[in-house]
Amino acid sequence: MSDTHRPTTATPSALSALPATWHSENGTPPPRRLIAADDSLRAEAAYRLACEGTALLWQGAYPDALRLLHAMRRRAERPRPQPRSVSDPDPDSPAEAFRKHRRERARLARVLGMLLVPLDTDHRVTLDRAPDVREAGLAAYGPLLDNRIVSLRELLGVIGAHQWRVRGVEVPALGARIHPHYGVFSPVRGEYVDLVARAPLPPAALIHPTAHDLGTGTGVLAAVLARRGLRRVPVTDANPRALACARDNAHRLGLAGRIETAGTALYPPGTDRTALVVCNPPWLPGRPTSTLDQGVYDQDSRMLHGFLDGLADRLLPGGEGWLILSDLAERLGLRSRADLLGAVSGAGLRVIGRLDTVPRHPRATGTGRSDPLHRARADEVTSLWRLAPA
Template identity: 60%
Template sequence: MSTIHWIETHPRSARWHSESGLPLPRTVVVADDRMRAAVAYRLACEGTALLWRGDFHNARQLLSALDRRVGRTAPGAVDTAAETFRLQRRFRAHRARVLGKLLVLLDAEHGLDLRRAPDVRRAAAEAYGDFDGPLAVALSELLGVVSARQWREKGVHVPALEARIHPHYGVFAPTRSEYVDLVAQAPLPRGGRDVRVAFDLGTGTGVLAALLARRGVGQVVATDVSARARACARDNVGRLGLSGAVRVESGAELYPPGRADLVVCNPPWIPGRPASDLDLGVYDAGGGMLQGFLGGLAERLEPGGEGWLVLSDLAERLGLRSREQLMTVVGDAGLRVVGRLDARPQHARARDTDDPLHAVRAAEVTSLWRLALPVA
């Protein structure tokens, strides 16, 4: 971690932390209830961070005022969906940088020493772990941490499981049901007979691993490169009483040792560089995970086994990848397509007509591609 410095009767400092990868603020000034929104916005746009020392609820109001000044979408019009997507992503990064200039301090016990501040200690401890305070974080990020704690506590109902999944902070939540439903509906290899081992690559919350176990797979090996995701998956399979059927391992090599009758992979759907670890559930740098899954599948399948690729066509509709490119990678990996199931989007963004990418999102199709080895 880096360190920020400011003057508050005397020189002070605190460690700086940003989950979203915001850069270290070079200039920090103290702000309180007297800070006007127009002044705060100008300072934030200039790169000056505002360390809040006033009332907590007033800080939230100031953050909302900054948000209104930044706006929700990038101004102007562009010709293609790809250009719109890139423009909106740049704008979201700009918005995050501006809002991320309003800072608060967490003490060594993960608490906030501000008037009318809520108790954030449990949420901050789960997100940040132990640290020697004080720790400076963006208020916008801390509010996200608190919101994520509420999601973790109440869970997300997954109809296909008839149970709740409890996402941890920084782990992609299964709020979109279509990809889970596809895995619930797809016919198991060999008609469901003798599916002894399945791999779930990039397991996240463990929702697909749990679903496979519920469908009768003997042993599911779930992998993920993220320590947070592995802890989350273990928590969820334990809550569901499936610890004996699901084993969670590191995903540093993507595939675990051995072979499987079924390999499931739901990689990030957008080939692009993630700005931080929080983006890893959405962006697959250079399509690396997708290519790693396809390139390694043939040598990891048992005879008669299948690989299930769960993938949206959003990247194709944005012009970031073509269907021909995808099929070329499948063919080059020595695989054939034996079936495909499709699902239309059910999430709220597909119905948001104010979204600059509404037409693309409304037309999006998520598919489960059933892949197998060539017929001998």
């Protein structure tokens, strides 16, 4: 949420002869080389071309494109030798394992993103036996003025995201479902929501039942606060899609009269001081490389520091700031506890309480043991830090 990735829509020379425009929601630049491909292309050759930077515009049947993508993934995930020099960082350190994991994920996304499919202005995939993706395409891309060429991998993400949006995610703390939009991080990890549901409200909230939710995402925390009796909850997010998602969920839950979107600035400009400011920033310092990465990575911890540095001036007497943060960054050696507490005190704040919880997601349990970061994820603790002016 610290940075907003803008879609890339451009016509590169490789596509200039085609009645279509390149489109990437993650801002991936257009391919420099492009060839037509169908089921006569073997998976090994397709994978080699993709690794070399040649994009494959599929012209066969849609199910065959899916089979080719899966075959390319199997090849991309083969173990590869990792050359090392004596100056390399410790390969067994959590930080180096994390960096290697991110590099491999970026390589996988780059290679698999080279298989492309055509999309017309009605959001139809113009291939034989293609599914009807018009509703999902419209929800993600909005109206299209011309035909597009998109990565099949991105399109599958669009389809999957729309299924989440239709079904919703059950949130026990709300006793209801939250419906995430495309490009908005889903609240599938409910333990941090439970912390907000059970933390004692600050004394100021008894007199002034107001709160701000910074980086609201789906609006799930704002909804929990509104259900707890806070009468006015302005929300902000750097991602306009998140603001639209929060509005949608507020209407679905009958909370539109309490939750209001206040723009893309971290703190709502021109608003009065409040009893409570809640912030659940991305938990890992790092540069986001995709739309969903914005919910995971906070480049240079900008959102974290922005929240802390502006908090004291936004609180009423007796008010609190709630920082929801995992210690995964500490366990991976990306940030120390001393760094965090130093940022808190440097912002003129003090810690007045903390609630902790442990993860329940599959990566932290036995089903995630193949994950190279499993040990850190299994030991992870998520905390709600209660902060007040020093």
